[in-house]
Amino acid sequence: MTAPASSAPSVAVERDNSGAAVVRIGGDWRLRHGMPATAPVEREIEAAGARAICLDAAALGRWDSSLVSFVLHLEEYCRASKIAIERVALPDGLVRMIALAQAVPEKRDARAAASRPALLDRVGAAALERFAGFSDFLEFLGEAAIALGRMCVGRARFRRSDLLEAIQDCGANALGIVTLISYLVGVILAFMGAIQLQQFGAAIYVADLVAIGMVREMGAMMTGIIMSGRTGAAFAARLGTMKVTQEIDALATMGIPPMEFLTAPRIVALVLMMPLLCLYSDLVGILGGATVGFTMLGLSLNTYLRESSAAILTATLIGGLVKSVVYGVLIALAGCYEGFRCGNSSSAVGDAATRAVVESIVAIVVACGVFAVLFHILDI
Amino acid sequence: MSNQAATPANPAPRAAERPVHIEVRDLTMAFGNFVLMRDLNFTVRHGEIFIVMGGSGCGKSTLLRHLIGLIEPAAGAVYYDGQNFTAADTEAREAMLRRFGVLYQGGALWSSMTLAENVGLPLGEFTDLAPGEIRQIAALKLALVGLRGFEDYYPNQISGGMQKRAGLARAIALDPAVLFLDEPSAGLDPVTSRLLDELILELRDSLGATIVVVTHELASIFTIGDNSIFLDAETRTLGALGNPRELRDHSDNPRVRQFLTRSASLLETAPKNG
Numbered sequence: 001m002t003a004p005a006s007s008a009p010s011v012a013v014e015r016d017n018s019g020a021a022v023v024r025i026g027g028d029w030r031l032r033h034g035m036p037a038t039a040p041v042e043r044e045i046e047a048a049g050a051r052a053i054c055l056d057a058a059a060l061g062r063w064d065s066s067l068v069s070f071v072l073h074l075e076e077y078c079r080a081s082k083i084a085i086e087r088v089a090l091p092d093g094l095v096r097m098i099a100l101a102q103a104v105p106e107k108r109d110a111r112a113a114a115s116r117p118a119l120l121d122r123v124g125a126a127a128l129e130r131f132a133g134f135s136d137f138l139e140f141l142g143e144a145a146i147a148l149g150r151m152c153v154g155r156a157r158f159r160r161s162d163l164l165e166a167i168q169d170c171g172a173n174a175l176g177i178v179t180l181i182s183y184l185v186g187v188i189l190a191f192m193g194a195i196q197l198q199q200f201g202a203a204i205y206v207a208d209l210v211a212i213g214m215v216r217e218m219g220a221m222m223t224g225i226i227m228s229g230r231t232g233a234a235f236a237a238r239l240g241t242m243k244v245t246q247e248i249d250a251l252a253t254m255g256i257p258p259m260e261f262l263t264a265p266r267i268v269a270l271v272l273m274m275p276l277l278c279l280y281s282d283l284v285g286i287l288g289g290a291t292v293g294f295t296m297l298g299l300s301l302n303t304y305l306r307e308s309s310a311a312i313l314t315a316t317l318i319g320g321l322v323k324s325v326v327y328g329v330l331i332a333l334a335g336c337y338e339g340f341r342c343g344n345s346s347s348a349v350g351d352a353a354t355r356a357v358v359e360s361i362v363a364i365v366v367a368c369g370v371f372a373v374l375f376h377i378l379d380i
Numbered sequence: 381m382s383n384q385a386a387t388p389a390n391p392a393p394r395a396a397e398r399p400v401h402i403e404v405r406d407l408t409m410a411f412g413n414f415v416l417m418r419d420l421n422f423t424v425r426h427g428e429i430f431i432v433m434g435g436s437g438c439g440k441s442t443l444l445r446h447l448i449g450l451i452e453p454a455a456g457a458v459y460y461d462g463q464n465f466t467a468a469d470t471e472a473r474e475a476m477l478r479r480f481g482v483l484y485q486g487g488a489l490w491s492s493m494t495l496a497e498n499v500g501l502p503l504g505e506f507t508d509l510a511p512g513e514i515r516q517i518a519a520l521k522l523a524l525v526g527l528r529g530f531e532d533y534y535p536n537q538i539s540g541g542m543q544k545r546a547g548l549a550r551a552i553a554l555d556p557a558v559l560f561l562d563e564p565s566a567g568l569d570p571v572t573s574r575l576l577d578e579l580i581l582e583l584r585d586s587l588g589a590t591i592v593v594v595t596h597e598l599a600s601i602f603t604i605g606d607n608s609i610f611l612d613a614e615t616r617t618l619g620a621l622g623n624p625r626e627l628r629d630h631s632d633n634p635r636v637r638q639f640l641t642r643s644a645s646l647l648e649t650a651p652k653n654g
Binding site for chain 1: 492506507508513516517520521523527529530534535554555582583585586587588
């Protein structure tokens with residue numbers, strides 16, 4: 001089996017004296033090196049006005065699918081324009097592959113499905129989908145509330161170890177990233193304040209600025225955003241994958257409500273851990289501010305911390321913690337909801353995780369605005 | 381499917397005369413200290429349908445993953461046409477990988493792409509074909525596996541059996557010299573499974589590719605297998621090597637006969653004619 005030097009594929013159309021055209025196929029046909037088009041050959045056959053062609057592969061070298069595809073197209077053209085074909089010296093394998101490719105009739109309605117609906121149809125469909133999505137979400141919310149209620153009275157089916165694992169995952173395992181981000185946010189707040197306040201000789205008020213900023217807004221907000229990216233996405237991806245692999249169906253058919261078994265422990269874990277993380281974030285943020293005060297503004301650590309603690313009112317602190325609990329609920333709901341309504345493919349899992357993060361961050365920012373108005377009215 | 385005009389398609393050369401395509405020498409498969417199989421030695425000839433069989437969990441799919449380089453062997457090597465695949469550098473290995481086609485157990489179609497895009501991706505990456513030609517070849521490959529007109533479907537819009545066939549179409553996209561099929565008929569009904577077997581035989585005959593099939597479907601094994609190995613989970617080594625029909629009737633390894641005759645106990649399986 002010595003391989004001859006590779007030559008380019010060739011197609012030549014010759015006119016026969018009996019009025020038929022001869023299509024001579026030669027050379028090596030290799031997918032990797034491209035393939036001749038059928039259109040010029042078809043034009044030549046048409047120009048010759050042949051009612052019959054003879055497909056001659058006597059000079060053919062090596063061949064692969066490129067030739068199969070070429071011959072199939074040529075034969076289809078001939079059949080459409082009612083030209084008879086005679087095959088000469090086509091390799092056996094080629095004939096068999098052509099037969100195999102034609103063995104199953106083409107599914108005709110397949111391509112029609114791809115046609116694009118009109119603009120108005122699409123707008124309507126999108127609106128209906130949104131509306132259906134909203135009622136879906138309400139249904140999910142109701143089921144989640146029932147599951148949580150059953151959990152509170154101790155009648156929900158879930159594994160204690162799952163709850164503990166979720167608590168560890170949303171709590172202890174998140175400490176590193178919360179420390180890093182909160183510390184830096186504290187430093188940034190202090191920097192921004194220091195530049196302005198130093199001009200008035202009021203550098204000590206950097207402590208108030210950082211303390212109130214962290215406790216009131218940034219602690220809860222930053223923890224919320226970290227947790228939606230970290231835990232909300234994980235919930236959606238985990239539940240979505242369980243849906244794809246039918247694990248959720250398996251739970252449901254065993255009479256274990258997936259809502260109680262999967263959603264309730266996650267919501268509870270996040271709601272328990274969010275205020276703790278928020279409190280921790282407040283503290284680390286204040287330490288970040290103190291670092292700036294100590295190194296750049298020449299304040300003593302003692303003075304700084306005393307000023308900070310004087311600035312924090314109990315109501316502010318509690319307000320921040322309440323916010324973090326609400327953010328926790330929003331993140332857990334978005335993550336679980338998107339996980340449950342995930343489609344059946346790997347790309348759907350990615351979409352679910354994306355939607356969970358986007359929705360929870362939007363929800364957090366909206367909730368933050370609502371709280372700002374609410375606290376203003378309540379004068380906290 | 382490197383057909384050569386010099387090789388007449390008929391009469392086919394006798395199996396034993398064809399050149400060796402794949403050679404496995406002293407292959408040991410291990411995960412850490414756990415040895416799954418040791419000292420595997422066998423050869424696969426050009427154009428042969430070679431069956432890898434054995435009970436569940438004995439390492440059939442793992443052997444396949446060793447053959448295609450997804451796992452490095454703990455010892456030993458795999459040769460293709462005399463060239464060492466295991467020790468090959470990245471470039472040589474990639475060139476060899478391009479001659480492989482693999483059908484994974486679940487089809488492993490990329491779910492965000494249509495069937496035509498799935499089949500067309502390797503064509504776009506490794507050939508100079510224009511997009512129109514790629515689509516034409518993809519349509520041909522889908523037609524070969526009986527999916528004419530399904531080019532614009534997504535994998536989750538078609539049934540499991542169709543996904544398997546679409547996976548096969550993707551595996552033969554680049555006209556591979558070796559086709560690896562991991563449990564092609566698992567999860568298919570007997571009729572579909574039979575049709576798939578016929579398709580595999582037809583592809584071998586028309587493409588001239590070497591085909592390695594991992595399976596434990598007895599009907600398939602006897603229908604398509606030219607040659608086979610049996611991985612013995614108990615001795616953790618090669619249990620038998622040969623034509624599956626002959627192994628069923630004449631093997632001296634009782635576990636091989638038990639497997640191939642589907643007996644519940646070892647005692648029922650005395651070899652025929654001694």
